[in-house]
Amino acid sequence: MPFYRGFYIDPYYIYLVLPALLISILAQIGVKSTFSKYSRQFSRRGIPASAVARQILDQNGLYHVSIQRVAGNLTDHYDPRTNIVSLSDSVFDSTSVASIGVAAHEVGHAIQHATGYVPIKLRNAIVPVANIGSTISIPLAILGLFMGLPILVDIGIILFSSVTLFQLITLPVEFNASRRAISTIEAGRMLEGEEVTGARRVLRAAAMTYVAATLTAIANLARIILLFGNRNRR
16 A cells, blocks of 8 residues: 555545546536536527427427426436426526527436436436445445455445446436437427537537546446455455
8 A cells, every 4th residue: 555644545546536537527617618608699589498498398298297497507407206397597597509408408308208218217226226325335345344344345346336337327318318409409490500509519518527427437436446356355
C-alpha cells in the first residue's frame, strides 16, 4: 500500500475513478452550457414546452398521464408510479428549443412505459437491488475484509455490480427516449430546421452525463474488485 506523509494513497482511485469523475464533471458542465445556449433560442411556433408534452402524450393515447410543474432547474422527470411528467420551472412555460427538447424527452419515457419497452422494464426491476448496493456494498466489503469473511466481500462486490448494471441499462433507455423525442417533434413540426438541431444537441449533451455516470460506475466496480477481490483470501 503506498503512503504519502502518513496518508494512504489508493492508486486505483487515481488511475480509474478520478479520470471518470473528471469526465463526469465535464459532461455536467457541457449539459448546463448547452441547455443555457439553446434556452435563449425560441421556437417560431411559440408553443410552451408543457403544451408540447401534452400534445405528444395525447397523440399516443396517454390521456391518463398528467403534467406538473416541479421546482428547480433540470429536475425534469417521469414517474411511472404516479403517471406524472414533471417539468422544472425553467422548462414548463418556456418556448425555447432546449425546453421543448427536454419535455419531449421526458414524454418519451412515458411512451416507453406504455409500450412495454424492454430496457426500461429491466431497469425498473433492478432499482431496489441497485439502491441497496449503492448504500451498503462498499461498507460490507470493508467489513468482510477486516473480519476475514470472504463471503461478505463477495456480497459487497455483487451488490455494487447491480449499480453498474443499472447504469448500463440506463444508457439505451435514455438514448431511446431522446430518439423518440427528436423524431416526434420533427414529424409534428413542433420545431423546424435549426431548432431541431438545437434540441438534438441539448439531448445529446444530456446523454453524455449518463455515459459519464456509467464510466464512473464501471471504474468504481473495477476498483472494488482490485482492492478487495483477492486481498480477503490471502
